[in-house]
Each structure stands twice: as structure tokens, then as C-alpha cells.
Amino acid sequence: MEMEAYIKGTSVISAQPTFNTTDFLTEIVETDAKYLNCIEPSYKEFLNPIMARRMARIIKMSIAASTTCMKDAGIEQPDAIITGTALGCLEDTEKFLLAIIENDEQFLTPTSFIQSTHNTVGAQIALQLKCMNYNFTYVHKGFSFESTLIDALMLIAEGEAKNILVGAHDEMRDKYYRVCDRIGYWKKEAVSTMQLINSASSGSIAGEGASFFVLAAEKGANDYAKLRGVRTFYKPESETDIENKLTTFLAEKKLKPEDIDVVVYGFNGDNRFDPIYHKLKNNFFKNSSSAYFKHLCGEYQTAAGFGMWTAANIIKTQTVPAAILIDQAKHKAIKNVLIYNTFLGTDHSAYLLSAC
Amino acid sequence: MSSKIYITGLGIISAIGNNVAESLDALSNSRSGVHKLRHLRTRHQDTIPVGEIDLSDAQLIERCGLPPDFKTTRTALLGLLAAREAATQAAISPRDGLRTGIISATSVGGMGTTENLWLDYLNPEKSGDWLKYIETHECGDSTEFIADELGFKDYVSTISTACSSSANSIMYGARLIKHGLLDRVIVGGTDALSRFTINGFMTLMILDTQNCKPFDAERKGLNLGEGAGFLVIESEQAAKNKKVLAELSGYGNANDAYHQTASSPEGAGAYLAMEKAFKISGLKPTDIDYINAHGTGTAINDLSEGTALERMFNKKLPPISSTKPFTGHTLAACGGIEAVFAVLAIQNNMVFPSLNYVNPMPELSFAPTTEIQKDKVIDHVLSNSFGFGGNTSALIFSRHN
Amino acid sequence: MNELIDQLKGEIIEQLNLEDIKKEDIKNDAPLFGEGLGLDSIDALELIVLLEKNYGIKIANPADGKKIFQSVGTMAQFIQDNKK
Numbered sequence: 053m054e055m056e057a058y059i060k061g062t063s064v065i066s067a068q069p070t071f072n073t074t075d076f077l078t079e080i081v082e083t084d085a086k087y088l089n090c091i092e093p094s095y096k097e098f099l100n101p102i103m104a105r106r107m108a109r110i111i112k113m114s115i116a117a118s119t120t121c122m123k124d125a126g127i128e129q130p131d132a133i134i135t136g137t138a139l140g141c142l143e144d145t146e147k148f149l150l151a152i153i154e155n156d157e158q159f160l161t162p163t164s165f166i167q168s169t170h171n172t173v174g175a176q177i178a179l180q181l182k183c184m185n186y187n188f189t190y191v192h193k194g195f196s197f198e199s200t201l202i203d204a205l206m207l208i209a210e211g212e213a214k215n216i217l218v219g220a221h222d223e224m225r226d227k228y229y230r231v232c233d234r235i236g237y238w239k240k241e242a243v244s245t246m247q248l249i250n251s252a253s254s255g256s257i258a259g260e261g262a263s264f265f266v267l268a269a270e271k272g273a274n275d276y277a278k279l280r281g282v283r284t285f286y287k288p289e290s291e292t293d294i295e296n297k298l299t300t301f302l303a304e305k306k307l308k309p310e311d312i313d314v315v316v317y318g319f320n321g322d323n324r325f326d327p328i329y330h331k332l333k334n335n336f337f338k339n340s341s342s343a344y345f346k347h348l349c350g351e352y353q354t355a356a357g358f359g360m361w362t363a364a365n366i367i368k369t370q371t372v373p374a375a376i377l378i379d380q381a382k383h384k385a386i387k388n389v390l391i392y393n394t395f396l397g398t399d400h401s402a403y404l405l406s407a408c
Numbered sequence: 409m410s411s412k413i414y415i416t417g418l419g420i421i422s423a424i425g426n427n428v429a430e431s432l433d434a435l436s437n438s439r440s441g442v443h444k445l446r447h448l449r450t451r452h453q454d455t456i457p458v459g460e461i462d463l464s465d466a467q468l469i470e471r472c473g474l475p476p477d478f479k480t481t482r483t484a485l486l487g488l489l490a491a492r493e494a495a496t497q498a499a500i501s502p503r504d505g506l507r508t509g510i511i512s513a514t515s516v517g518g519m520g521t522t523e524n525l526w527l528d529y530l531n532p533e534k535s536g537d538w539l540k541y542i543e544t545h546e547c548g549d550s551t552e553f554i555a556d557e558l559g560f561k562d563y564v565s566t567i568s569t570a571c572s573s574s575a576n577s578i579m580y581g582a583r584l585i586k587h588g589l590l591d592r593v594i595v596g597g598t599d600a601l602s603r604f605t606i607n608g609f610m611t612l613m614i615l616d617t618q619n620c621k622p623f624d625a626e627r628k629g630l631n632l633g634e635g636a637g638f639l640v641i642e643s644e645q646a647a648k649n650k651k652v653l654a655e656l657s658g659y660g661n662a663n664d665a666y667h668q669t670a671s672s673p674e675g676a677g678a679y680l681a682m683e684k685a686f687k688i689s690g691l692k693p694t695d696i697d698y699i700n701a702h703g704t705g706t707a708i709n710d711l712s713e714g715t716a717l718e719r720m721f722n723k724k725l726p727p728i729s730s731t732k733p734f735t736g737h738t739l740a741a742c743g744g745i746e747a748v749f750a751v752l753a754i755q756n757n758m759v760f761p762s763l764n765y766v767n768p769m770p771e772l773s774f775a776p777t778t779e780i781q782k783d784k785v786i787d788h789v790l791s792n793s794f795g796f797g798g799n800t801s802a803l804i805f806s807r808h809n
Numbered sequence: 810m811n812e813l814i815d816q817l818k819g820e821i822i823e824q825l826n827l828e829d830i831k832k833e834d835i836k837n838d839a840p841l842f843g844e845g846l847g848l849d850s851i852d853a854l855e856l857i858v859l860l861e862k863n864y865g866i867k868i869a870n871p872a873d874g875k876k877i878f879q880s881v882g883t884m885a886q887f888i889q890d891n892k893k
Contacts, residue, residue: 102847105826138546149526152607157451159862162854165608166668170568175797178663184680187663187799188576192548192566199565206583231529235542286561613854613871670850
């Protein structure tokens with residue numbers, strides 16, 4: 053059975069003004085900050101104070117994004133809730149850890165421990181909605197979000213769900229930023245986000261975000277796009293290996309590289325990992341338009357959520373905004389969009405989206 | 409869509425044994441592994457009994473066949489030992505042309521290491537080889553370590569839904585096979601003890617200062633444990649000509665949606681998960697020969713789970729036990745560990761005892777079995793795993809005919 | 810006693826992160842759990858830590874909390890009766 057689904061609703065909180073707006077990246081934030089923090093909405097309309105008082109930032113962001121996403125999709129109850137996060141609730145984890153160290157394991161309080169568990173967001177959404185349906189959380193680095201999508205596609209193919217809420221969320225906190233800095237994740241020098249793709253040094257810029265989608269079994273009137281498939285490649289052997297895998301993936305959907313109108317790449321300015329994107333852009337997908345997104349959302353394990361939001365909107369609006377287009381556009385109509393992303397060069401993924 | 413899921417390998421390490429044979433011996437002889445802490449240093453080490461594996465990190469590294477200065481976490485090492493045992497029994501190789509995945513689960517991840525090095529990580533004046541441990545913090549790291557060591561990399565992922573995590577790994581892996589995305593999957597989970605977890609559970613005040621007694625009216629809470637449990641599951645085609653240990657015949661996941669940590673009094677989520685598992689398996693509650701309960705020994709879980717079980721089985725339960733008095737509550741690993749126990753129950757026609765049980769709960773009409781039973785054919789086993797966040801999962805294992 | 814009650818209200822607001830609540834909003838005898846402030850079992854655990862950290866009183870059994878935390882008044886009385 054074809055494992056495909058319609059993207060019926062989206063909502064993204066990111067470092068760009070993407071939340072609760074129909075504007076598609078015409079207004080963008082350019083900065084050379086060390087890391088990109090999300091532009092957060094007021095949470096009062098999404099959370100009552102009794103609920104909100106315990107919630108760390110990333111949970112509030114995810115509730116706001118998931119609520120608006122379901123509104124966008126026009127659904128009240130999802131048939132499943134699946135979330136992906138590599139780091140879980142970093143703020144609460146750091147808080148509890150520091151409390152243990154500073155108080156020598158005494159006078160510790162439960163709230164930050166409870167909230168630090170990785171499935172807290174999925175659980176809080178279910179609690180808010182009183183949703184007793186299937187509820188999973190994936191926590192695998194650069195495959196966290198991809199795993200949620202593959203799971204959702206399987207559920208739809210099984211006939212177990214008609215509308216599934218899937219989400220990717222990860223936050224960046226100052227301490228964790230500094231820790232990752234010590235092993236070379238980030239740029240040492242200040243780099244403007246709009247110059248990131250041209251950066252010739254190692255490291256990227258850190259980001260965070262909450263990206264939610266409703267995937268539907270049935271076509272609707274206002275769908276963004278069709279999600280045709282997601283493939284993950286763990287430690288691919290070579291460029292040829294990647295191209296072979298992409299060829300197989302596209303062939304399963306009766307497509308060839310030249311059928312892809314726009315490729316959305318995960319360029320992140322890190323000269324250790326960007327070469328694969330250059331190679332694909334110049335060879336395998338040389339006939340396609342090219343776009344990129346991580347200069348807008350920053351690098352983090354589930355940044356592909358922002359990438360999927362970007363791809364879905366490219367199809368819906370039939371435009372590739374100037375802020376994300378690389379070189380000249382080569383496409384005419386936009387029917388097929390492929391996302392190619394890697395996290396740290398070990399976790400690679402490809403997503404295929406098509407117009408409905 | 410391949411409809412049957414065959415189990416061809418088992419792997420386990422926990423406080424009752426370093427492999428399947430040792431575990432079976434302990435279960436058969438009612439030998440609990442719950443004791444005072446011997447390796448992990450914590451302020452609470454004399455307060456709470458735990459199911460700690462009696463091997464230091466250095467000894468685990470040696471058992472894994474790694475160089476002594478290899479930098480990885482206890483969670484990863486436990487996972488490798490169990491996953492390797494399962495893969496060896498199933499006689500699978502990365503070079504035999506079949507698509508093989510690894511789906512693991514963990515709640516601790518590398519926190520057992522991070523908690524010791526966190527201040528050093530943040531101190532720019534301190535540096536050293538130990539910076540390599542930073543990358544081991546994330547949950548997915550232990551899975552990739554296992555994948556790299558065993559050589560299977562067609563698909564890797566990690567699940568974290570608290571105490572139902574590895575039951576969910578098994579479910580996800582099975583579905584990947586049924587949809588033809590993989591031929592076989594190594595599925596399960598791993599969690600090592602850490603001060604983070606011990607202190608976290610202390611703040612919830614649900615730890616027993618004695619050995620836990622699930623389903624007992626005087627129960628005081630749970631004992632924490634550590635370990636790893638993995639299965640190799642294969643499609644019918646992939647498992648041709650192989651010895652099949654048992655089948656995964658049913659599975660279900662639901663959410664209690666009641667409270668962040670406490671289960672609903674009537675166990676609504678638990679009931680739904682079991683109901684789904686029965687639907688997938690085509691079996692009825694009367695077909696079940698043994699229930700391996702989640703049975704943590706907390707006031708809330710045992711009442712909630714017990715209530716749901718009475719409703720599901722119409723108050724006529726088959727033999728039931730919790731094996732957590734043996735191993736402690738191994739958190740994300742318990743689904744995988746208890747899956748191994750379920751298969752052992754089928755292979756050996758055994759029901760394992762629920763240790764430390766004395767006083768019946770007034771709210772429930774059933775009592776868990778306190779003696780090992782060897783006189784009944786065990787064809788079908790129900791295994792429950794329920795986690796924080798209301799995550800409820802049920803698996804059904806069946807004899808392969 | 811009134812001083813203790815006032816101090817306690819401030820500590821409760823801080824410990825439980827009750828951002829929108831002021832001391833005047835909490836009546837001495839109003840129920841803290843269920844209705845009233847609508848606190849739950851996790852808050853009860855937080856209050857147990859508050860008693861230990863700020864007043865040196867240890868509660869071993871969380872079930873005892875139900876009676877002690879009925880209202881700010883009962884909490885203050887308990888502290889007065891048990892303070893070392």
C-alpha cells in the first residue's frame with residue numbers, strides 16, 4: 053500500500069516570524085547572533101495559568117504550535133500524537149541536574165524532573181485534549197522527526213488513523229550551547245545568517261523550534277501538499293551510495309531526479325557537512341531549483357521540521373521566496389519538492405512532497 | 409504485508425543475570441537481584457535497595473571487547489551486550505543481504521555520565537579526552553553505538569516514552585517489518601542507573617526502602633533497576649529455516665490522558681492498550697496463559713493496572729506476576745526485559761513468581777502467583793508496560809507452531 | 810501565627826510558581842487542593858520539600874500531606890506544632 057499522507061495543517065514557532073501568519077518568509081530576521089532564539093507568542097490564549105505555571109518554554113511553544121496547527125487543519129481531536137525531539141526538555145533537565153549538584157542530592161523538587169522526560173510534550177498535548185489515542189515520542193538525533201513521519205505514514209496505511217498530529221521540537225539553552233561549542237558544533241566567529249551558506253569554516257549556528265503538522269489520510273480542500281515518503285540513510289558510504297539510494301527512492305514513486313522541481317537542502321554553513329549538498333546540487337539535481345532553510349531556523353537535530361514547513365509552503369504558494377532561493381530558479385510550475393538534510397554528516401534524510 | 413512476526417533471538421542483562429541462561433536460572437529459583445547499591449555512588453545508597461548489575465563500567469567495557477579507555481556510557485554498554493546476545497542467537501549478519509534495523513529505547517541515555525562531568529563540560533579551564541563524552545549524552549547515541557558495533561545500519565531509531573519505551577520499540581519494529589520496510593529488526597531498550605533518576609524518583613516519594621511487593625496491600629513503592637533487553641524479530645520470509653522461539657502476535661498503545669505521572673484509578677489507558685493488543689492478535693482474554701504485569705509496587709500503578717485487568721479478564725485472570733521484584737524497575741528497558749521473560753515462559757512452560765507478595769489488596773479479587781509454576785502449557789503471554797505521561801502499552805507473545 | 814501564615818503564603822506562591830496569584834488571594838482557611846487554588850499531587854510533593862527545606866520538618870509518608878495541606882491555616886498550625 054502507498055504510504056502517503058496529505059499535509060492538512062501546519063504551525064511553526066521559530067527564529068523567524070512564522071507563527072500564526074500566512075506570510076511565507078517575505079519578512080525575515082537576519083542576525084549574526086551566536087544562536088537563534090524563537091520568536092515566542094503570548095501563551096495566555098493557549099494555556100491557562102494553572103497549567104502554564106509548571107511548563108518550561110519548549111512545552112509552551114509546542115502546545116501553542118500544536119493548537120494552532122490543529123486549528124489550521126480544522127480538527128479537534130487527532131487520532132494519534134507523535135512527537136520527535138533529540139534533547140527533550142533541556143531547560144528542566146539542566147535545572148534538575150544543577151539542583152542535584154549544587155544541593156548535594158537534597159531538597160530536590162519533583163516538577164523539573166517530571167518535565168524533563170522526553171515524552172512530556174506528547175503527554176501534555178494528550179492531557180490537554182484528553183486524547184487517549186496512540187502516543188509515541190522518538191528521540192534519535194537527526195532522525196527524531198523522520199521517525200515520527202514514518203510512523204504516521206504506517207498508521208495511515210494501516211487504517212488506524214485518519215488525522216495524525218506530528219511534531220518536532222528542540223530548544224537551545226545557554227549551557228548546552230557552551231557544551232556543544234567545546235566539541236566544535238558552532239561557529240567560532242560571528243557569521244550573518246544570510247552569509248551562512250558562503251561560510252568557509254567549520255561549525256554552524258545553533259537554533260531551536262517547534263514545528264507541528266497534521267497528516268491526513270484523506271484529501272481536503274486546503275491541503276498544503278502530499279507527503280509521498282521519507283527515507284533515512286544512516287552513515288551512507290559515499291556520494292554514490294546516496295545517489296543510488298535517492299534513485300531507488302524516486303523510482304519507487306515513478307520519478308527521476310529531473311522530475312524534482314525544487315530541492316530544499318539543509319546547508320548549515322559547516323564546511324565539513326555542506327559538501328554533500330553542493331555535490332547533489334551540481335550533479336544529481338542539476339536541473340532543479342535549489343533552496344535552503346537552516347540559516348533561518350538554525351541548526352538543531354529536528355530542524356528538518358522547519359524544512360518540511362518550508363517545502364509544504366513552497367508547494368502551496370507555488371513560490372520559492374528570495375530569502376531561501378539559491379542561485380537562479382530553474383523550475384516552472386512546482387509539482388515535486390525534495391528535502392535533503394543531514395545532521396552532523398551521519399544522519400541523512402530525504403523527504404518527497406508533491407502538489408495535491 | 410507480512411502478517412507474522414517471528415522472534416529468533418533473545419538478549420538480556422539485568423540484576424538477575426548477565427545473559428538469558430543466568431536470568432532463567434534466577435527466575436526459576438526465585439533469586440532476586442535487588443540489593444543495596446555497590447557501584448553507583450549516591451547520598452541515598454544506604455536508603456533504597458535497587459536492581460543494580462554487579463559489574464563496574466570498566467568490567468562492562470571489557471565484556472564488550474572494547475579497549476579499556478573506550479569512551480561510552482553504561483547505558484550503551486548494557487545495550488550492546490544484550491543486543492549482541494540476541495543477534496548471535498538469531499545468527500544474523502550485516503552481510504547476508506537482508507535489510508536489518510535497530511530500534512532501541514532509553515530514558516536515561518548518557519545522563520549517568522553527563523551528571524558526573526557537567527560542571528567540567530562548562531568549565532573552559534578544564535579540558536581533556538573526556539570531552540568526547542559530550543556526544544554520548546543524547547538518547548540516540550547508545551543506539552548508534554550498538555548499530556556501529558554490530559554493523560546493522562539499514563534503519564536506526566530510538567524511542568523514549570518513559571517506562572513503556574522498549575515495549576513501543578518492539579511494536580514499531582514489528583510494524584516496519586509488516587509494511588515491508590525491513591526484513592528484520594533488533595528491538596528493545598536499555599537504561600543504566602544514574603543519580604539523576606534515583607533523585608528524581610525520590611522526589612516523587614514512590615520508592616520502597618525495602619524490596620518491593622507488587623499487588624500487596626502493604627506495598628510502599630518501587631525499586632529502581634537497570635538493564636537491557638532485546639529481541640531479534642523477523643518476517644516469515646527472513647526467518648525461513650530458522651528456529652523460531654515465539655511470535656509477537658499482538659500489540660497496542662494508548663494514552664491514559666489523566667495526569668502527568670499518576671495513572672487513572674480505573675486504568676482506562678491500560679485497558680485500551682490491552683484491547684488493541686487483543687484485536688491485533690485475534691485472541692481473547694481467555695486465551696492468555698500468563699500475565700507479566702507492569703506491577704511496579706506503587707500504590708497507584710498496581711490499583712490502576714489491577715482494576716483494568718479485572719475488567720479485561722472479567723475477574724477471571726490466568727496466573728499473573730510482576731517480575732520487578734527480581735530485576736527492579738528497569739524503566740525504559742523493562743518492556744524489552746519482560747518481553748524476554750515472556751518468551752522464556754513460553755519456551756519453558758513456566759510462570760515466574762511474584763516475589764514478596766503476602767497481603768491481598770482489598771480492592772482486587774485476584775492474587776498474583778507466588779510460586780514458580782511448571783505444570784501448565786504456556787501458549788500465550790500478555791506483557792504490560794506503563795509509563796509517565798500516561799503512555800500505556802501491551803504486548804502479546806504466542807507459541808510458534 | 811499571622812506572621813507565619815503571611816510568610817507561608819509567599820513561599821507557596823514562589824515554590825509553586827503561582828505567577829498570577831497574590832498573597833491576598835489566598836484565604837487562610839480556603840482549600841488548597843481540589844477546588845480553591847486547584848493544586849494537585851505534584852504540588853503536594855513540592856510542599857513537602859518546602860516544609861523540609863524552610864522549616865526542617867520531614868514528612869515521610871506523602872499520604873499524610875492530605876490533612877496537613879488542607880489550607881494555609883492547617884499548614885501553619887502543623888509547622889508551629891512540629892518546628893524544631
